[in-house]
Amino acid sequence: xxxxNPTLDPAGGASAPPAGPRPARRSSARAAETRRKWYxxxxxxxxxxxxxxxxxxxxxxxxxxxxxxxxxGVGPPTDYVGFDNYVLAFQDPIFLDALRNNxxxxxxxxxxxxxxxLGVALLLNRHFRGRTVFRLLAFVPYVLAEVTVGIMWKxxxxxxxTVNAMLESLGLGSxxxxxxxxxxxxxxxxxxxxxxxxxxxxxxxxxxxxxxVPQELNEAAAIDGASWWQIxxxxxxxxxxxxxxxxxxxxxxxxxxxxxxxxxxxxxxxRSLGASATMxxxxxDNGFFARLWGYGNAVAVILFAISFVAAVLFQRFLLRRDxxxxxxxxxx
Amino acid sequence: xxxxxxxxxxxxxSMTTALLVAGCSGGGESEEPAESELFKNPVTLxxxxxxxxxxxxxxxxxxxxxxxxxxxxxxxxxIEGIETNQLQRTRLPAALLSNDPPDIFQAWGGGEIxxxxxxxxxxxxxxxxxxxxxxxGSAAEIWAVDGKQYGLPYRMGIEGIWYNKDxxxxxxxxxxxxxxxxxxxxxxKLKAIDVIPIAVGAGDKWPAAHWWYNFxxxxxxxxxxxKASLENVFxxxxxxxxxxxxxxxxxxxxxxxxxxxxxxQNDPTSANxxxxxxxxxxxxxxxxxxxxxxxxxxxxxxxxxxIGWFPVPAITGxxxxxxxxxxxxxxxxxAKNAPAECVEFLKYIVSPEVQKGYAETGTGLPVAKGAEDGxxxxxxxxxxxxxxxxxxxxxWLDTAFxxxxxxxxxxxxxxxxxxxxxxxxxxxxxxxxxxx
Numbered sequence: 001x002x003x004x005n006p007t008l009d010p011a012g013g014a015s016a017p018p019a020g021p022r023p024a025r026r027s028s029a030r031a032a033e034t035r036r037k038w039y040x041x042x043x044x045x046x047x048x049x050x051x052x053x054x055x056x057x058x059x060x061x062x063x064x065x066x067x068x069x070x071x072x073g074v075g076p077p078t079d080y081v082g083f084d085n086y087v088l089a090f091q092d093p094i095f096l097d098a099l100r101n102n103x104x105x106x107x108x109x110x111x112x113x114x115x116x117x118l119g120v121a122l123l124l125n126r127h128f129r130g131r132t133v134f135r136l137l138a139f140v141p142y143v144l145a146e147v148t149v150g151i152m153w154k155x156x157x158x159x160x161x162t163v164n165a166m167l168e169s170l171g172l173g174s175x176x177x178x179x180x181x182x183x184x185x186x187x188x189x190x191x192x193x194x195x196x197x198x199x200x201x202x203x204x205x206x207x208x209x210x211x212x213v214p215q216e217l218n219e220a221a222a223i224d225g226a227s228w229w230q231i232x233x234x235x236x237x238x239x240x241x242x243x244x245x246x247x248x249x250x251x252x253x254x255x256x257x258x259x260x261x262x263x264x265x266x267x268x269x270x271r272s273l274g275a276s277a278t279m280x281x282x283x284x285d286n287g288f289f290a291r292l293w294g295y296g297n298a299v300a301v302i303l304f305a306i307s308f309v310a311a312v313l314f315q316r317f318l319l320r321r322d323x324x325x326x327x328x329x330x331x332x
Numbered sequence: 333x334x335x336x337x338x339x340x341x342x343x344x345x346s347m348t349t350a351l352l353v354a355g356c357s358g359g360g361e362s363e364e365p366a367e368s369e370l371f372k373n374p375v376t377l378x379x380x381x382x383x384x385x386x387x388x389x390x391x392x393x394x395x396x397x398x399x400x401x402x403x404x405x406x407x408x409x410x411i412e413g414i415e416t417n418q419l420q421r422t423r424l425p426a427a428l429l430s431n432d433p434p435d436i437f438q439a440w441g442g443g444e445i446x447x448x449x450x451x452x453x454x455x456x457x458x459x460x461x462x463x464x465x466x467x468x469g470s471a472a473e474i475w476a477v478d479g480k481q482y483g484l485p486y487r488m489g490i491e492g493i494w495y496n497k498d499x500x501x502x503x504x505x506x507x508x509x510x511x512x513x514x515x516x517x518x519x520x521k522l523k524a525i526d527v528i529p530i531a532v533g534a535g536d537k538w539p540a541a542h543w544w545y546n547f548x549x550x551x552x553x554x555x556x557x558x559k560a561s562l563e564n565v566f567x568x569x570x571x572x573x574x575x576x577x578x579x580x581x582x583x584x585x586x587x588x589x590x591x592x593x594x595x596x597q598n599d600p601t602s603a604n605x606x607x608x609x610x611x612x613x614x615x616x617x618x619x620x621x622x623x624x625x626x627x628x629x630x631x632x633x634x635x636x637x638x639i640g641w642f643p644v645p646a647i648t649g650x651x652x653x654x655x656x657x658x659x660x661x662x663x664x665x666x667a668k669n670a671p672a673e674c675v676e677f678l679k680y681i682v683s684p685e686v687q688k689g690y691a692e693t694g695t696g697l698p699v700a701k702g703a704e705d706g707x708x709x710x711x712x713x714x715x716x717x718x719x720x721x722x723x724x725x726x727x728w729l730d731t732a733f734x735x736x737x738x739x740x741x742x743x744x745x746x747x748x749x750x751x752x753x754x755x756x757x758x759x760x761x762x763x764x765x766x767x768x
Contacts, residue, residue, distance in 0.1 A: 070768065072736060073425045075451035088768070158601045159590055181593030183750065267535030267593050272743045273750055288421040290739035292768055 060304065063297045071294035085298035095299070097274030098282040101187050105278070106255040108191045109198065110248060116195075117202030117247075118240075122232055124203070125210045135207065142200035150264025153193045154180065180266060183275040190262055190276055197261065198254070202247050209243030210236065242322045249314050256307045259284070279303045375671045376408045378434040380424065382662070384413040388693040389623075396689075400680050407673050420444075421735075428453045428667075435670035436677060439483040439663045441474035442561065442727045443734030448665075454482040455666040460675045464682050468699045474727050475663050484682050487696035488661030489619025490719045491542065491644070494711070498638040499527055499613040508642035512581075515645045519586045522613045528588040531612035532749075533596025533603035538730065540591075540749045541742040542616055542658070543581070544758070545729045546644045548574035550652040554724050561732040564766040566759050570651060575755025577647070579748055588612060592750050597624040604628050608635050616644070618660065619697045619715045641711040643718050655723040660731060661699065733762070740765030 067085055069077035089095045124135050141149065156162045157179040164176045179189045213236050221231045259280035266276035271285060283303060287296020379397065383389035390413050397409040412434070414423055419438055427433045428448065439445055448454050458481045465472045465481060475483035495508065500518070503525045509515040522529040534540035549557070552570035559565055588594065588606060597604040604621070606612035608629035615621070622639075629635040646654035664681060666674040680686060684702030691698040691706025697716050698706060707713050719725070730738025744761035747753025 072447065073429070074447045074453075076429075155601070160601070178590045178593070181590035183592070267595055269535045269537050269540070269592050269746045269750070272537065272746060273592075273752070285739075289417075289735070290765070290768075291421070291425075291735035293425075295768065 063300050066294055067298035067301050069294040072291045073293035085295045089299055094274040098277040098279050102256055102278050104187055106252055109251050109255050112195050113199045113202050116199055117206055121203050121206035138203045139200040141197050146260035147264050149197050150261050154265050186270055186276045205247045209240045213239045245318050370672055371404045371406050374406045375673050377674055378410045380412050380434040380437040382416040382419050382438050384415045389695040392693050400677055433667045435674045436664050436666050439665035440731050442731040446477050449477045449482055455668050456480050457675050464679055467701050471699050483663045483665035484678055485661040485663035485699045486681055488699045489697040489715050490657035490659035491618040492641050493614050494617050494621050495614045495640050496638050497640045509645045512645050512647050528612035530586045530614045531603035531606040532587045532591050533594050534591045534749050535594045536596035537742045537746050539596040541745045544574055544578050544745045545658050547577040549656055549658055549726055550647040550650045553651055557726055566762045571759045572755045575758050600628050623695045639711055641714050653723055657722040657725055659725045660728040737762050737765045
């Protein structure tokens with residue numbers, strides 16, 4: 001449209017002053033402008049706000065309300081017990097096991113996926129033949145559905161499964177394990193599966209971050225005599241900071257709420273013994289399968305509170321620079 | 333797919349709402365339409381059952397619904413087959429809480445139906461189904477609360493041990509064991525020929541827990557079990573004894589390795605798969621096992637030849653009734669405000685002719701007298717005989733005690749299997765759950 005506007009200064013573009021006649025009453029025009037702006041804001045956000053309130057805030061309120069009852073989901077809740085359900089949860093050793101397992105997954109994911117993803121991303125950022133193919137391959141596990149991944153690994157890791165058979169044929173019979181049945185081992189097996197599944201996501205994020213690092217900076221550093229490693233360490237890595245922090249944030253929240261892969265891969269017995277339960281699987285096992293709806297809601301609220309606090313703390317301290325002005329006050 | 337489902341739920345919701353409105357305007361004041369009004373006004377019955385997988389079971393229910401509609405053209409039946417766990421744990425409780433439950437739906441009896449009756453969800457059908465209850469016999473009691481009938485079973489059977497006749501012969505076991513001593517002997521002999529004596533799908537919890545139930549059935553008197561079901565009282569020492577007997581039995585190592593992660597059914601690595609493919613010699617399971625074994629057998633024909641069934645062995649000198657058996661079934665109930673046609677449909681489902689056709693599908697044992705001829709499979713025939721000759725059929729304990737106690741009990745039993753539980757902790761967990 002602008003290209004056919006003859007009054008537009010071709011060099012100035014959009015910043016050129018409007019050429020038409022000035023409005024006579026400027027203040028009322030500005031008021032109309034403000035009003036229009038508000039209509040726009042209301043018009044555009046109302047659907048989102050309605051959906052958010054109806055499907056996020058209201059259910060959260062209900063969850064908290066139900067969590068205060070001893071309620072088995074039959075008839076309306078009537079047996080008010082205050083915070084008893086919360087006390088019960090923290091007294092249940094299986095729930096504490098679930099908390100521990102979530103902690104293992106949160107920190108394990110950060111510590112293992114981070115370095116792997118960074119290394120692979122740096123490698124895939126260099127120019128070589130078949131780079132696109134490798135990028136695609138790294139991303140494939142992330143694209144697979146969680147349930148597919150769970151069933152696949154469940155079969156691969158069963159006693160007579162492919163993994164153990166391969167170890168046997170490689171002469172590594174002593175390494176053969178009951179990967180998903182050994183109660184001390186299962187959470188680490190699951191961590192490995194989760195790493196395999198989600199490392200591709202970290203790689204893609206970091207690759208996107210890397211493409212934003214200006215090539216000139218690398219060239220300047222190279223001219224100054226910096227080696228490839230030095231360039232990565234002192235130029236690329238600091239510029240990747242925001243991307244890494246965002247990935248850490250997403251990984252942490254995802255790990256706290258992890259459900260599907262665990263649910264599908266690990267059988268009910270192993271979960272109920274605490275060996276592989278996470279807060280989310282514990283919630284479903286108790287809420288629906290033991291039909292403790294009030295208690296299940298209490299666990300849901302605890303899961304929400306932990307995720308919320310973790311998210312706020314992370315944003316306040318680590319993401320502060322990246323989201324300045326959005327949540328924290330803008331620095332001068 | 334999620335969107336599709338939501339759309340169909342919405343559709344179902346709006347349709348039933350429309351029907352409700354229509355029903356209100358035409359129905360008049362009386363809650364129960366008089367007998368003469370039956371099949372006069374068009375009604376739509378929504379029917380939720382658990383035959384969700386494509387196959388003979390699902391097809392048979394579709395046929396039953398169609399036949400009924402053909403007989404009574406005013407009745408339209410909308411069927412939804414939903415996977416058992418999803419149906420029992422989430423869909424049905426949520427639908428019953430809302431004002432718009434399905435008219436006729438799966439009912440498991442026992443503790444669950446008692447809770448549903450207390451919440452006033454179900455239609456009292458005592459008067460209408462007297463003949464059917466008489467024809468079904470004592471099994472119908474599981475769907476009754478305080479002497480009133482709230483549902484009817486269409487499938488019922490006791491559990492027992494499914495075994496591989498070929499492997500028994502190879503191991504030199506002359507006849508199926510009738511006592512636990514003989515069972516222990518058989519286990520030793522089967523180990524000698526290097527097969528898994530007993531497969532257990534402990535990964536799914538309940539297949540392991542059923543071993544404890546059987547020890548409890550042998551250790552506890554019928555009165556103790558009745559009281560436990562009705563009042564959730566577990567003070568009798570026999571419940572501890574059950575755990576001790578189980579622990580002693582596990583210590584003889586009759587099960588496959590890493591049984592704690594073995595699923596019960598539905599895939600080749602499951603306990604079912606081990607039995608169906610000749611790797612294990614025995615499995616404790618209910619009457620539905622025939623169908624699930626068929627699904628996982630690599631060679632169905634061979635499996636059908638070697639598979640047999642015998643009742644759970646007795647324990648010499650125990651307090652329980654040796655002719656008592658554990659069992660369970662499936663039934664249907666009508667929602668409180670369902671149209672009267674719902675009860676007629678329920679009666680139709682348990683009529684001998686429909687039951688006979690059900691038996692012929694081989695998916696379970698019928699409950700109505702006059703349907704026995706439909707049972708063709710020899711293993712199923714022996715279960716039917718054992719079911720009719722059992723002096724007392726105890727409903728699966730987790731169903732009888734209700735989901736909350738049942739779940740806690742199963743978890744604690746699984747802990748014994750995993751080696752970190754005790755007989756006392758099972759009883760403690762049951763008592764704690766009863767208070768939750």
